[in-house]
Amino acid sequence: MRSVTHYIQVIKDVHRECLPITDGKVATYIPELGKVDPELFGIAICTVDGQMYKYGDIDHEFSIQSMSKPLAYAHALQERGFEFMKTKVNVEPAGGAFDTIEMDSQKRPFNPFINSGAIAVAMQLHGDMQLRYQVLHVLMFCVSTRLRGCSFTCYGCAYTYAVLNKSYSSQLLAVSLNDLAQRVIKVRPIAC
Helix, strand or coil: CCHHHHHHHHHHHHHHCCCCCCCCCCCCCCHHHHHHCCCHHHEEEECCCEEEEEEEECCCCCCCCHHHHHHHHHHHHHCHHHHHHHHHHCCCCCCCCCCCEECCCCCCCCCCCCHHHHHHHHHHCCCCHHHHHHHHHHHHHHHHHCCCCCCCHHHHHHCCCCCCHHHHHHHHHHHHHHHHHHHHHCCCCCCC
């Protein structure tokens, strides 16, 4: 087991090394996100035994947005297993933006960290939509030292842009239904 001073030093070194990087921009596709100060930068790690180490601008609250995707995927892996999940979402680079709608040759999203992949992951969780939401909310609460809940301003902005994500869901559902139909046709031919 590493010492506390080791983790703190690693975090400080990474923070010092990355702090001068100023290329890139804050997200503006959701206007509320565009209001975030781009100079804010903090790092936190949590060890498997629950020890937290943090450094930098760690007292500033922020919207987790896509940071929820690895947590949801980890939960899906725990519920369904890697082999099953790999049939639903690939684990390869998408080669495009986080909101790409392209699929791989097996009609799967490229990975669980693009929007269509995250939707595919959520579709595989056990339970109905309400239960899935509750499970993911509890999961986010458990990994956060201070989850405050939903920012309705941010939610309202994101909801305005939800049309693209709804199209991902429709596309994934169509692929699933087509696959199901193909299996049914192979198992029991339909007589005309």
